[in-house]
Amino acid sequence: MFELDVRSRLPVYEQLVEKFKQLIISEVLKADEQLPSVRVLAKQLTINPNTIQKAYRELERQGFIYSVKGKGSFAAPAIKSVSSEKLDRLTDELKKLAAEIMYLGMPKEDICEILSEIEQMVKGGDGVDTD
Amino acid sequence: MFELDVRSRLPVYEQLVEKFKQLIISEVLKADEQLPSVRVLAKQLTINPNTIQKAYRELERQGFIYSVKGKGSFAAPAIKSVSSEKLDRLTDELKKLAAEIMYLGMPKEDICEILSEIEQMVKGGDGVDTD
Amino acid sequence: MFELDVRSRLPVYEQLVEKFKQLIISEVLKADEQLPSVRVLAKQLTINPNTIQKAYRELERQGFIYSVKGKGSFAAPAIKSVSSEKLDRLTDELKKLAAEIMYLGMPKEDICEILSEIEQMVKGGDGVDTD
Amino acid sequence: MFELDVRSRLPVYEQLVEKFKQLIISEVLKADEQLPSVRVLAKQLTINPNTIQKAYRELERQGFIYSVKGKGSFAAPAIKSVSSEKLDRLTDELKKLAAEIMYLGMPKEDICEILSEIEQMVKGGDGVDTD
DNA sequence: GTGGTCTAGACCACC
DNA sequence: GTGGTCTAGACCACG
Structure with a gap:
């Protein structure tokens, strides 16, 4: 699903952020669609869950996704007010x-x-x- | 002359690279015009000469300036063949x-x-x- | 392991670059094999870590190795497209x-x-x- | 006559050494043929006479030319005994x-x-x- | 732990 | 004077 390059000078978590951004921008990931869970994605990509966590946190900070405790992470529906x-x-x-x-x-x-x-x-x- | 942000996630030397790139692209720095010397600029900006050196080295690698030992560093005249x-x-x-x-x-x-x-x-x- | 000549006209870091180039070309260092860490090698050779860093950086620029923050430096597997x-x-x-x-x-x-x-x-x- | 590149990372005097080496090796400069005087060449190339001097000294050291006080510098006839x-x-x-x-x-x-x-x-x- | 950046100040080669 | 190399030791980001 994802092509991560551990050799890249770009940290892995930033590569994840970029990938998801593109998926959301191009609406491959529709509004309110659920993202894979941290643990599942970590296993799939064989990388540390902390790295996924960090990527999701950054995506949330930038307003591309939102997280609901006990439910998961979801693509943000639209841009409310862009700073x-x-x-x-x-x-x-x-x-x-x-x-x-x-x-x-x-x-x-x-x-x-x-x-x-x-x-x-x-x-x-x-x-x-x-x- | 320059506004450097030492707290930025971007390394100081990269900030310098960006600044000079812009000056050269916008031809504020004309072809073969001399850049401030490593030591002088270091004093002006109150940063270490090595940091300037690193920036100049990177600019040279990217083809935006050329440096001559004992003479100084100069804006490169034009682009020969861009890869x-x-x-x-x-x-x-x-x-x-x-x-x-x-x-x-x-x-x-x-x-x-x-x-x-x-x-x-x-x-x-x-x-x-x-x- | 390495014979460095600090009195040589050739900078120490370039001597290191040459040594590693040869090791990689002759496949003594196999593809994706890890190089000694910056600090470890610096101690072994009793030279400054910055000098090793500079050598590794140059090797990366020339495409002979790749470095991953937090992981280490590794021999590059092959040549993609030589300019x-x-x-x-x-x-x-x-x-x-x-x-x-x-x-x-x-x-x-x-x-x-x-x-x-x-x-x-x-x-x-x-x-x-x-x- | 010569194409010197002051921008080159190679010192000017080394560029001169290389040029003359090639001229002598390819026998464009025949054995015992006189080289231009330091002062004349310096004027022609609009560079410092000291730089020419340094180049000639290096060429003599390497056995490609020989100098005669009061006469000038000449291409060495052949290689006596290569170390x-x-x-x-x-x-x-x-x-x-x-x-x-x-x-x-x-x-x-x-x-x-x-x-x-x-x-x-x-x-x-x-x-x-x-x- | 790893690589990467930065500072302080030294010495060298070049012109 | 110039750029270039090197050392000593610090701090940061990454995984």
Whole structure:
């Protein structure tokens, strides 16, 4: 299900965070859908439960999932009120990244094209390949 | 001149790398223009010369500056041949970032507008030799 | 285990890089085999951990090892895609070296013989998984 | 005449040493032919005379040129007796280099082919492209 | 325990 | 003066 790379310089728990973020953003994980339990996922991925726990905690902190004691963790339904601070931080990062990419020779038009593809994915998240 | 955050999760030397990258990309630092010396910058920022060294070394590795023993460090003039691997890595990162931003509600059009601004900035350093 | 020459013009950390490169190329260090930890090796060689760190960092950059925080450093399993630029640089260096050696009187045949020995050594680590 | 790269991590004087070595090895500079004077060459290359001096001193130390007080510097006619130590050092370096090149996938045959080209150059050093 | 970052201050090579 | 290397020892993040 997940491809974790223990060799990566990125900590394992952050890789998990990224994976789940993408699943939720692309609506492969629908709103209020339950995530696998910490213990089950830890066994599946043969990694320490603490690592899963840490990832879930981070996802909750960022508002992508919510946890219910005794029930489990669930994908958050939508974004209530995005702190403009977070959006600012993200767009700022995007600016830097886009600047470097353009500096390396890629024209703005190509980047816009990429954005169009992403737009489809984010909006049209139909559960086609949920596996 | 620089705003460094020593408490940041991002290492100081990486913050420096980012700052200089931006200065070079936006051509505030022109090609072959000399950067502040390791020792001088260390004193200015009240951080250790080794940390500056590490940042400069990384910038050199990424092709943004070149260093000459006994002379100084200088902004690299242009990009010779970007490894497509690097561009792929960057665009991939951009995709994830853009997806999250759109998920948080910002329409594609707004992002494209941002890109236009950046395009001006990157190209902005018109080809006139100010030296 | 290692013979380091602190008086050498070659920095200690580069000597370490060379040593490990050879161990990995000759498959004395098998793929995914763990290298000695930074601290342990530093004690063994009675040099500063930072110097080992620098060597490991360079080896990672060159693709010969990979490091995992909290786990250790390991020999990289194989070469994915060598940048042709690197190979060009290496063969260019070899050309100069071979020219000088021939100039000093060694015939081409002798050099080819040496190459045969090396071929054995490099391939020598037959594909049997000793792990 | 010379292409010096002040940006190179290689010191300028070593670049000079390499250039002259190649000229002498390929017999573009014939035996007992005079090299340009320190001052003249320094002006031509717009670098410090001390740097030229250092290069010539190193070339003399390695036996590629000899200097006569009040006359100038000249290409050494041939190799009298190569210290086997030097040849050992060079072949050792070549072994490492060849091992890395083979490790990166280039077959021995390709390397031998390269050697044949070099053999022609070293033996047949006709002054065709002395520029 | 591991690797990674940082500081304080020393010495070297280069030009 | 410049960049580059190294040491001594500290602290942090990761698993």
